[in-house]
Amino acid sequence: MSKEFKMCFTRTFLSFVFLFFCISSQGVAEAYESKVRRARWSGQFYDSSPKVLRDSVEGFLKNVDQEKLPGKLIALISPHAGYVYSGQVAAYAYRQLEGENFDTVILLGPSHRVPVKGASVYAKGWWKTPLGKVKVDSELAKEIISKHQLFHFDKKAHKDEHSLEVQLPFLQETLKDFKIVPIVVNDSSEQFCQLLADAIVSSKGKKKILIVASTDMSHFHPYGKACLVDGVAIRDLENFNLDSLRKHLSGGEAELCGGAAVFTAVLAAKACGANRIKLLRYANSGDVTGDKRRVVGYGAFAIMHLKDEEMTPELEKEKGGKKMLNEKQQKVLLGIARKTIEEYIQTGKIPEFNVEDPLLKEKRGVFVTLHKKGMLRGCIGYIMPLEELYKAVSKMAIQSSTGDPRFPPVRPEEFDEIEIEISVLTVPERINSVDEIEMGKHGVIVKKGYQQGVFLPQVATETGWSKEEFLNRLCYDKAHLPADAWKDKETEIYTFSAQVFEEEK
Structure with a gap:
């Protein structure tokens, strides 16, 4: 066998090996990608460094005085802007999870980039952030999907969506051994939100679930008007008045970009016994940047069940009563x-x-x-x-x-x-x-x-x-x-x- 032939054979063999390796690697990557949703907004909405991210989340949480809420916590409402803008407000919601345990967290948020008919329920695999992976509760997700033909799994709706992803680092720092069911939804009609809420509640079985609705509030108003507009939504939520909230949203007197998520979360929480919504923190981007010309509002809320003896004094305190100051x-x-x-x-x-x-x-x-x-x-x-x-x-x-x-x-x-x-x-x-x-x-x-x-x-x-x-x-x-x-x-x-x-x- 000539030297030239051996060299040609070796080159050909190595080329085939390299090609096989590339194809195999691509296959492995595609298989991994099909099972794990990567952190799309790492390095943009929050830090990509695990240490820096963990430190920032812990810092936000430490800035919140622990306020032990009465009753049973069922759901949270949290904002979804970049952490520099809304991270501190979100921390007021997630601080309530200290000492709590849940089997599964139902994440509800809007789809900002992909039109979604009905609700897209992420059905399998893991979601990854710089703090690690969180497993999807495929059993519960598939059970919800089975409840109606409008519930389905559209991976495209989740791939580039930030509203649910930004909730995960807070959950990873405050809960242990939990799974998630991410759901994106834009249909805020009363009929559809009730349908989805019923499906969530009827599917959970004996699992202890936490519901998290992801939404920002008013967008791009001057500071003073933003406070007025957001005050309308806050009042409706704290009064547990979804009819009034729906009317004010449709009339433009209140704004929630995740309105469908909020309606669904409140309805599902109500079916689980919730009878009280408490504002934990409100702020807007003007409070962070100092630019008051065009701001975005952020609110953190807890949705819970209170017994009669727990509710009365709490409600009186929260109404901003008529006591005079000396x-x-x-x-x-x-x-x-x-x-x-x-x-x-x-x-x-x-x-x-x-x-x-x-x-x-x-x-x-x-x-x-x-x-x-x-x-x-x-x-x-x-x-x-x-x-x-x-x-x-x-x-x-x-x-x-x-x-x-x-x-x-x-x-x-x-x-x-x-x-x-x-x-x-x-x-x-x-x-x-x-x-x-x-x-x-x-x-x-x-x-x-x-x-x-x-x-x-x-x-x-x-x-x-x-x-x-x-x-x-x-x-x-x-x-x-x-x-x-x-x-x-x-x-x-x-x-x-x-x-x-x-x-x-």
Whole structure:
């Protein structure tokens, strides 16, 4: 055998070996890919380094004071933006899992990129993140799929979807030995969400499940309007009023990109005995970036079952009741507002406050108003009771001094001329006639479709307007509606009261 022939044979043989290896490797990769959904958004929505990711999740969780909720936890609602934006809010939901054990987590979220008819239920394999793999509960997934022809497994709907993937690192850090059933769904109709909820509940058997709905809230409104829009959804959820939420979503008065996931989760939780929804944390991207022009809202909620003796005091506390603040409590809040503004405009840092007064730790709506030489210098607040009063005052002090789009940020050199006024609100109640409005006592909200506006009670006193002029200006100047829109039967009108107090001059 010639030397040239041997060399040619060797090259050919090695080429075949290399080709076989490539084909085999491709086959192995394809087989692996068919069983394991890789972390599509690692390195974008969250860190790709296992250590950095674990440290960031643990950091978010450590920032949340453990609040032991009464009753039995059945479901959570959590946001799904990049961790830099919504990770801290999500941590308020997942902190509730400390000490809990679940066999399977049902993950419900929207499909942002692929149209989905019905619901796509991921049926087999594993989902992988930098923190490891989580097994799909194929038995439960296939049982759900079997309940209706609109339930199916479309891998394309899950491949590039982030809404469920971003929940996994939090689950991996807070639970042990659990499986998942990922479901993407966009049909928010009452009939379909009830159908899917029934399928989940009837399929679970004796397994202990946790339901997680993934959604962000309002998108790309100015900071103040975002708080108003998200306040509507928060109120409906905390009142367990899905009919009202559905109406407000369809009318554009509230926004949830994962509306179908939320409806399904609440209905399934209700079938499992849930009777209470509690807001754990609300914030928006403006709180993180400082850019208040176009923000995205994030909320963390717990859905649970409370016994009668557990529910009554909890509900009263969460309604942002009508208890009046005494002079000492007023001074505490005014001090918090002043110290927050001073430190923030000088250093960019937010001071921490240790407050033990139960009334100041209740969730209340609040506005912080700034004046300079008798002229308005900024005014922003929460209409709805979104967080603890003293924390809301600190946050709104920052917003009114730096985030009111009508004015430039307060400068350090003008700080001593700033006068601070705080309005602590009751929860708005809808009225049937403007005759119910008491000028100088009631603040008023008008809402029609996407448009809404608010005047605090003191506006009537400060301007001397008649009721008709007050309502005309509210509609035209604040809600950007025709001046007489308050006469339209389609316009909703709400009133609230406020305890208003200011610094001693």
